[in-house]
Amino acid sequence: MSLEAMLIVAAVLFAIGLYGALARSNVIAVLMSIEIMFNAVNLTVVAFARYVAPLALRESISSVLTGQVFAIFIITVAAAEIALGLGIVFAMYRNTETVNLTEASQLRN
Amino acid sequence: MVTEPLVWAIFFLPLLSFLLITLVIRPFFNRYAVVSGYLLILALAVSLALSLVVLRQHYGGAELDFEPHTWLNLGDVVIQMGLLLDPVTSIMLVVVSGVSLLIQIYSLGYMRGDPGVARYFAYMSLFTAAMLGLVLSVNVVQLYAFWELVGVSSYLLIGFWHDRPSAAAAAKKAFIVTRIGDVGFLLAIIYLAFHGPEFAAQGLNPLHIPDIWQAAQPLATGGAVLGGGALTLIALGIFAGAAGKSGQFPLHTWLPDAMEGPTPVSALIHAATMVAAGVFLVARFFPLFQQTQEAMTVVALIGGFTALGAATLGLVMDDIKRVMAYSTVSQLGYMMAALGIGAFGPALFHLFTHAFFKALLFLGAGSVNHASGTFNMRYMGGLRKHMPWTYALVLIAGLSLVGIIPLAGFWSKDEILTSAWVSGSTVDPWVYQAVFGLLIAGVLLTAFYTFRMIILTFHGDFRGGGARELEDAEESGLPRPSSVSEEVHLGESPRVMVLPMAVLGVAAILAGYVANPQWVKSFLLIPGHWFSYYVEAAVPFDHPKTPAFNWEVALISTAVALAGIVLAYLLYQFMGRKRTQTLEVPVEIGEPEGAGVAEPTLAAEGADGPSPLHGHEPVPVAPQRPEPLERGGPIYALLSRKYFMDELYEGLLVRRVFYRSFAALTDWFDRTLVDGLVDLAGSVCRNGGRVVAQLQTGQVQFYGAVIVLGAVLILVGYLAYSAGLGG
Numbered sequence: 045m046s047l048e049a050m051l052i053v054a055a056v057l058f059a060i061g062l063y064g065a066l067a068r069s070n071v072i073a074v075l076m077s078i079e080i081m082f083n084a085v086n087l088t089v090v091a092f093a094r095y096v097a098p099l100a101l102r103e104s105i106s107s108v109l110t111g112q113v114f115a116i117f118i119i120t121v122a123a124a125e126i127a128l129g130l131g132i133v134f135a136m137y138r139n140t141e142t143v144n145l146t147e148a149s150q151l152r153n
Numbered sequence: 154m155v156t157e158p159l160v161w162a163i164f165f166l167p168l169l170s171f172l173l174i175t176l177v178i179r180p181f182f183n184r185y186a187v188v189s190g191y192l193l194i195l196a197l198a199v200s201l202a203l204s205l206v207v208l209r210q211h212y213g214g215a216e217l218d219f220e221p222h223t224w225l226n227l228g229d230v231v232i233q234m235g236l237l238l239d240p241v242t243s244i245m246l247v248v249v250s251g252v253s254l255l256i257q258i259y260s261l262g263y264m265r266g267d268p269g270v271a272r273y274f275a276y277m278s279l280f281t282a283a284m285l286g287l288v289l290s291v292n293v294v295q296l297y298a299f300w301e302l303v304g305v306s307s308y309l310l311i312g313f314w315h316d317r318p319s320a321a322a323a324a325k326k327a328f329i330v331t332r333i334g335d336v337g338f339l340l341a342i343i344y345l346a347f348h349g350p351e352f353a354a355q356g357l358n359p360l361h362i363p364d365i366w367q368a369a370q371p372l373a374t375g376g377a378v379l380g381g382g383a384l385t386l387i388a389l390g391i392f393a394g395a396a397g398k399s400g401q402f403p404l405h406t407w408l409p410d411a412m413e414g415p416t417p418v419s420a421l422i423h424a425a426t427m428v429a430a431g432v433f434l435v436a437r438f439f440p441l442f443q444q445t446q447e448a449m450t451v452v453a454l455i456g457g458f459t460a461l462g463a464a465t466l467g468l469v470m471d472d473i474k475r476v477m478a479y480s481t482v483s484q485l486g487y488m489m490a491a492l493g494i495g496a497f498g499p500a501l502f503h504l505f506t507h508a509f510f511k512a513l514l515f516l517g518a519g520s521v522n523h524a525s526g527t528f529n530m531r532y533m534g535g536l537r538k539h540m541p542w543t544y545a546l547v548l549i550a551g552l553s554l555v556g557i558i559p560l561a562g563f564w565s566k567d568e569i570l571t572s573a574w575v576s577g578s579t580v581d582p583w584v585y586q587a588v589f590g591l592l593i594a595g596v597l598l599t600a601f602y603t604f605r606m607i608i609l610t611f612h613g614d615f616r617g618g619g620a621r622e623l624e625d626a627e628e629s630g631l632p633r634p635s636s637v638s639e640e641v642h643l644g645e646s647p648r649v650m651v652l653p654m655a656v657l658g659v660a661a662i663l664a665g666y667v668a669n670p671q672w673v674k675s676f677l678l679i680p681g682h683w684f685s686y687y688v689e690a691a692v693p694f695d696h697p698k699t700p701a702f703n704w705e706v707a708l709i710s711t712a713v714a715l716a717g718i719v720l721a722y723l724l725y726q727f728m729g730r731k732r733t734q735t736l737e738v739p740v741e742i743g744e745p746e747g748a749g750v751a752e753p754t755l756a757a758e759g760a761d762g763p764s765p766l767h768g769h770e771p772v773p774v775a776p777q778r779p780e781p782l783e784r785g786g787p788i789y790a791l792l793s794r795k796y797f798m799d800e801l802y803e804g805l806l807v808r809r810v811f812y813r814s815f816a817a818l819t820d821w822f823d824r825t826l827v828d829g830l831v832d833l834a835g836s837v838c839r840n841g842g843r844v845v846a847q848l849q850t851g852q853v854q855f856y857g858a859v860i861v862l863g864a865v866l867i868l869v870g871y872l873a874y875s876a877g878l879g880g
Contacts, residue, residue: 062861066857066861145853
């Protein structure tokens with residue numbers, strides 16, 4: 045497996061997620077798409093850490109693991125974000141009885 | 154020994170009084186407003202004492218050169234502030250502070266009871282301070298600042314009774330007309346500043362007055378730092394400013410209107426000091442003027458022309474203050490003409506004596522107004538019996554103005570006439586002859602209008618005063634003249650008013666001979682021609698000396714003056730003496746209880762209540778007399794309409810030419826271009842905002858799409874750019 049293959053997969057994943065986030069009208073689907081984009085980023089970070097981490101940094105193990113630590117952080121933040129996002133979705137559903145994003149335009153005006 | 158702070162104090166004391174009155178007395182202690190008068194009088198008394206010390210020290214030969222202080226350093230041009238103490242300054246300091254002091258004392262009586270008395274003394278303080286500062290200035294910019302300050306305070310004082318439309322209009326007129334001249338002065342200053350490098354090459358400062366004198370003088374190598382056309386232009390610019398301030402033709406129209414202010418204001422500003430500022434300015438730059446024959450000729454001819462022209466207008470005025478106003482314009486013309494023919498000493502000598510007798514004449518007019526309630530001489534008459542002191546003092550001042558030996562005016566006017574008579578080489582010979590002719594004709598007219606004024610006011614029978622004038626105005630359906638009071642109390646003015654007049658009267662008698670004895674080597678320990686020689690020393694360069702006393706000129710001018718007096722006497726004294734008892738106006742006779750409260754504004758308010766004239770003994774009053782000069786027909790009409798100068802300026806120049814061309818152009822420019830640009834900026838923003846506001850849909854996904862699009866665009870742009878660099 046080469047770095048290029050990793051990056052291509054990540055880019056495809058990211059594009060899929062972006063399309064879903066911008067085009068789907070269901071809030072749950074949008075949240076899921078955002079997760080896909082997170083994971084695309086995770087993949088990129090880990091791939092770079094694996095293939096192109098600077099030689100100087102390989103002397104200490106903690107430096108070598110920078111990318112992986114980043115990925116762990118992103119996963120944690122994503123979990124928190126999903127918890128918060130779902131909370132908002134529930135609140136929205138309770139108030140408007142819909143999870144359709146196009147109808148949630150209260151931010152206008 | 155005179156130190157620099159001591160000299161500055163002469164200027165700062167009245168200024169301090171101004172600040173105290175405006176910031177403390179008027180806002181917090183307005184009930185004790187009269188204190189402001191005492192404060193100013195105290196400040197001026199100290200100023201006068203200091204001025205006398207300075208004069209004495211300076212005459213004694215003390216070195217009073219103080220280093221000027223740098224105020225602004227603008228690279229090529231350094232603007233300084235400092236003191237210029239020369240004979241002219243030390244004389245002017247005494248005249249300004251002395252005359253002002255007397256007038257403030259008089260004002261205590263004249264302005265008593267006026268609700269704005271604190272404001273009045275505040276303006277008076279500011280004016281006197283500005284005038285003293287003007288006289289002391291060593292730098293042209295400093296001088297110009299005080300020059301404008303004098304203009305502002307005169308605006309405030311002329312419009313002191315701003316509830317009268319005529320006073321407000323007169324104040325505006327004075328301000329704007331003098332401004333026209335000031336533009337010339339300002340241009341001259343700017344032009345001087347442009348010559349900075351040439352001045353600097355000689356180690357001179359282009360704004361330092363003694364340096365300007367120096368620059369105008371021919372250099373040993375030929376030519377001058379400031380010479381030829383530039384010198385003439387600068388001199389004419391300075392003269393334009395001086396002509397505006399001193400009411401010289403064609404900028405004289407504001408001065409007679411300025412009589413709308415309180416009478417002591419007229420006495421101080423429009424007789425003794427402010428209008429003298431113009432003459433002072435030309436005298437200050439005399440070393441510059443005398444190097445340019447063209448400018449000198451202009452000054453001499455305009456001065457002579459004004460002297461005669463204003464005198465003709467003085468012949469027909471009915472308002473006593475307007476007669477005096479034209480007389481002032483005319484006398485200032487004498488001074489300008491004298492400067493123009495190089496008679497430096499005589500011009501300032503006349504300025505000196507004129508300050509006393511003209512201030513006295515105005516104070517006399519105020520006193521007369523106090524008794525008769527009006528300034529219109531047609532309604533006066535016979536006041537001699539009721540106010541002997543005022544009569545005697547006005548007579549002295551009048552004789553002095555006419556130039557009857559041995560009063561002050563004779564000596565100074567005689568020196569001017571002699572200078573023109575003996576001629577010289579400052580200007581072409583024909584200019585001397587023209588000036589002499591104009592001035593000697595002016596003497597005849599001066600004598601005539603002065604005695605017409607005195608006879609109409611003080612001789613004959615009383616013609617009813619302000620009460621009658623108001624009745625007549627009502628009968629003929631004219632609007633009520635605002636400056637006329639119906640309170641008539643025939644009697645002498647209070648002592649606080651007569652006393653300063655008496656002091657001025659003494660000065661009007663003695664100032665001429667005592668200050669400048671001409672026949673003998675010395676008089677009362679004062680050396681002959683003391684004043685002229687002392688003042689002439691102010692000009693450090695070669696210039697024509699004051700001529701010796703000349704019997705021919707003295708005889709000619711006295712004969713002409715007497716002829717004028719006799720003519721006036723013949724025309725006015727024997728005419729209309731028939732008494733009629735049919736017209737009776739209640740008039741209070743004798744010393745009034747509330748003397749000093751007869752201010753027109755107050756009287757107008759008091760008229761609503763019970764008449765203050767109740768119980769007074771009615772006296773017979775003489776009927777109106779026809780004006781004998783009216784037989785002059787069209788000439789009388791021409792004169793009484795002031796040669797239609799006001800109509801020419803306001804009707805033709807301002808309303809037609811100015812409004813239709815320049816004002817219309819700027820109006821169009823303002824409405825179309827300036828307003829258009831402002832509107833354009835507004836509408837672009839508003840409409841642009843409307844378009845952009847459409848983008849706010851509230852659709853999160855739309856926003857996201859736009860962000861992505863933007864990011865992609867940046868990325869593509871970056872790639873294209875780096876590809877371009879790489880390629």
